[in-house]
Amino acid sequence: MFTFPLVNTCSSLGIGLAGFGTVGSGVWNTLERNGDLITDRTGGEISLHVARILVRDPAKTRAITSEVPAGIFTTEWRALVADPAVAIVVELIGGTTDAFDLVAAALRAKKPVVTGNKTLLAERGGELFALSKEHRTPIHFEAAVAGGIPIIRTVQDSFIGNRIHSFSGIINGTSNFILGRMTEAGLTFEAALAEAQSLGYAEADPTLDVNGWDAAHKAILLATLAYGFPIDPAAIHVSGIQQVRQADIAFANNLGYVIKLLAVIREHPDRAVEIRIQPSFIAKSHILASVHGVFNAVAVHGDAIGEALFFGRGAGQDPTASSVVADLVEAARSLRQVDGHRGFLPYCESGKFLPVGDTSTAYYVRFDVTDRPGVIAEIARVLADHRIGISGTHSPVNPSNPDAEFVDMIFLLHTCPFGKLQCALAQIETLDCVNSTPVVFRIEALA
């Protein structure tokens, strides 16, 4: 025998599971498999059971490890929130409309909420966090950022004594998988995306994964935890991986870099916070370059901890369910306490935000040009006028015909404010020889 619970006097707390897809089924299975272990680990004080499940179609077959009593299904979210057997509400329906109403109703009913809905919190967190504070009822959202990696609790609790200098994170597994397949197998973006979809790593509509906004929503939540003030999604700079081509990957490789979709959050000495999500060149020797496939990783730099890094599965049924279940235990604890939450967000009314134009890195810029004598001179002249230094230029040469016309012209540029670069690029775009909007990636100097 392995476990002998020392105490086992708890009454079980009912969970209302709103949504019973991949993650919802994972929560059900995890509680079935490890529910007794959780009770043992809490000294017999916390026991959880699913009391009500919101579904669209109760008759649908589901991949779960034990039978769900038919009577606990409902198709009406109001019935789930109002059910006296439901003490904690888990929102897994997604979207920002019904999910908002459901979470708001739960908070008003003083039922703690657990959610993995990063879009809801990034876009409408202001309203929900205000309701949470008004009703002294917590929203837990570990599952919203980086799946099974406990980065939310780490920042909120373990690093509470740290001023957070920066986060650098790979927090969208789909993009990372696609860039990895383009790098390792030489696939085009389109072929790598199709592979991700066939493996179930990308949604039928992969827009938010590849355009950077899934990562941006997560970055907003991390920044809100670290700096405490409300962050307007419209104010942050987001670009995705759709424009990454084999030529870029090969060029990065030759210079000792890999291309990753990187979320960068950084507090500057004057307390202004920079948040941006972009395809970035990072040195192959950096630990983040070793984050492959659908894994996620977040590097954190704090004034007391120095450097730390957290690595794990960023999505998937069981890792995400693990985070939901940990939040359920935390929610259950908060219900047993007089006022037992861990502080509400935001904890500052306002903060300073560094406009993306003022953020500085080195850059890789690819121009789509018409090859004729003078192209490099014309582009270089505009850059010089804007006092932007060039560290290299390159156009891919066709080995079998070195005089073939090129169409891509690459410039590596010294560190300068992004706004200055944008001014120069706007002017370059008006040149006859430049055929479309230049593609810009950051070259990150990571610690």
Added chain:
Amino acid sequence: MFTFPLVNTCSSLGIGLAGFGTVGSGVWNTLERNGDLITDRTGGEISLHVARILVRDPAKTRAITSEVPAGIFTTEWRALVADPAVAIVVELIGGTTDAFDLVAAALRAKKPVVTGNKTLLAERGGELFALSKEHRTPIHFEAAVAGGIPIIRTVQDSFIGNRIHSFSGIINGTSNFILGRMTEAGLTFEAALAEAQSLGYAEADPTLDVNGWDAAHKAILLATLAYGFPIDPAAIHVSGIQQVRQADIAFANNLGYVIKLLAVIREHPDRAVEIRIQPSFIAKSHILASVHGVFNAVAVHGDAIGEALFFGRGAGQDPTASSVVADLVEAARSLRQVDGHRGFLPYCESGKFLPVGDTSTAYYVRFDVTDRPGVIAEIARVLADHRIGISGTHSPVNPSNPDAEFVDMIFLLHTCPFGKLQCALAQIETLDCVNSTPVVFRIEALA
């Protein structure tokens, strides 16, 4: 302006700091620097101040960022614990005698304890955890394992819904630094140890760092959290890095490995738990091979999270202080709650333990031999009699004199139970040609 506390109605909680050396000064400095930030982040509900400090010599000069009022020093630990201004006791005096009495007294006085004393908890945790449970007063010990990496809270809270399959960790920074310098700079063990001491990475008496017991104490705490039953230090297998030589490092390198002091904790399908600390060959491509210098890393495998890894500074003033301060906030929260701890240890009365003789890996064995025809045959015969497979043998050759006598004979052995290997080695040690006890390192097949 950056921070506008939304609420600020708390009364401040007094801390009794027992010990004011490196970590104690770090706690003082962190609270000075970030105390207001902590209060903001808790919605104004938690404020901490140092009410009493236990020191040997109040007159000693200390490296702290603000003046300590002389009146708060005491040289008598009983005065600190009994002081009504002290609500939480931080034990940083080290050792297992006075520290034990102090922690026990604090628990009896229902004052939560924060400690970084892994030796105390690994060796006398049974008694202290029983007192903690009896008096419903928590012991927090994030600082005891891996400095600034929040692995304790992660296992205890974030992974509460996971059955933990394994930990593989580099959890002694001093050993890791020494092995790194031997590998990168070709230093002898003695020279690398001297360098670690001159840099302040190793104590004047580095015994527990190099003999593996510092890592073992941390492994005991991790296993206690994951499996919940009391673990007798005498039952676990510990070997240190004193026997690692340049020849071993070079041989590992040629095979694609690096040598790391690895703590392995693993639950087998029958629930028996394996715990061992040994110098181990790990593949250069594994992420743990990239953990350099005094950094620590713990890889965790759980049934829901899959694989995860946590990396950061394993020691040092500020990272350790960060963990103490996070525990202080947790302790402060528990004081505001009716019964607000997170469950007591152990949570099972007993568990199964896999004897080290039953643990299996492949092995690297170095014999100190007298070179004469027949040496390899004699050793190989004994191994064959015990049905242990040999995957390779090697003796370093002197390029300028290939017929010079060798003294080291290396065998690589297929996976077998360690007990079987020990039987064979005991017999080999009696051979005339073998001059001393063979040196054994594990070859780990990490996921």
